[in-house]
C-alpha cells in the first residue's frame with residue numbers, strides 16, 4: 001500500500017498577499033501568475049501567507065487573466081518565529097544585491113539593513129525591487145514571515161544607535177576570531193567590495209558590542225561573505241540545528 005500522501009501537497013503554488021488573512025475571507029490577486037502562467041481555474045487550491053497570521057489554504061473562486069479571486073480556508077501554519085539575526089551590508093551592484101537579498105531570505109534572516117560606508121559604490125537602492133526579490137524567495141522557500149527590509153543608513157549613525165544587547169559580528173578581512181556564535185540576538189556586518197577604511201574599522205572595533213570575526217584565509221566577495229556568515233550563524237545559533245527531517 002502506498003503511504004497516504006501528505007495534504008496539502010508541498011507543491012501547491014504559494015503566494016504572499018499584503019492583507020491580513022482569516023478563514024472565509026475573500027482575496028483578489030493579479031491574474032498573471034495563477035491564471036495566465038499556471039493556468040489554474042475555479043476549484044484549484046493555493047497556499048497564501050500574509051507575514052501576519054501565517055499560512056492558509058485558499059481556493060480559487062474566479063480566475064481571469066487580470067484578476068483571480070480566492071476564498072481562504074483552513075490555516076495551515078502560524079507565522080513562524082524568525083531567528084533573530086540581522087544582516088547589515090554595504091550595497092553592491094544590481095544583480096549581486098538582488099541575489100544577496102534572495103539568498104539571505106532563504107537562509108532565514110529577520111532583518112536586512114543596507115549600510116552606507118566610505119567605499120560603498122552604490123548610493124541609491126531600489127527597495128521595491130529588493131522587496132520583490134525577498135517576497136519571491138519567501139514564497140519559494142516556504143517562509144511564513146518576510147525579512148524586514150530597512151532604508152539605507154550611514155555606518156556612523158548605525159554605530160551610534162547600536163542596541164546594547166545585540167552583538168555585532170563584524171566580518172573583518174584583516175582578521176578576527178573564527179565565527180562560532182552563541183545563541184541569542186545577533187547581527188552580522190559585511191563591508192563593501194573595497195573593504196572598510198582604517199577609520200571605519202577603528203570605529204566599529206571601538207563599539208563594545210562589536211566582535212571582529214574571520215571567515216577564513218581567502219578574501220570573499222561581499223555577497224559570498226554575507227551568505228557564508230549567515231550560514232555559520234544559522235548552523236551554530238539559529239534554527240538549523242533544531243529542525244529535523246520533513
Ligand code: SAM
Pocket residue numbers: 170171172173174189190191192193194195196213214215216217218219220221222225226
Ligand atoms: N578590498 C578588501 C581587501 O582587498 O582587503 C576586500 C573586501 S571584501 C571583497 C568585502 C567584505 O567581505 C569585507 O569588508 C568583509 O566584511 C567581508 N570579507 C571578505 N572576506 C572575508 C574574510 N576572509 N573574513 C572576514 N570577512 C571577510
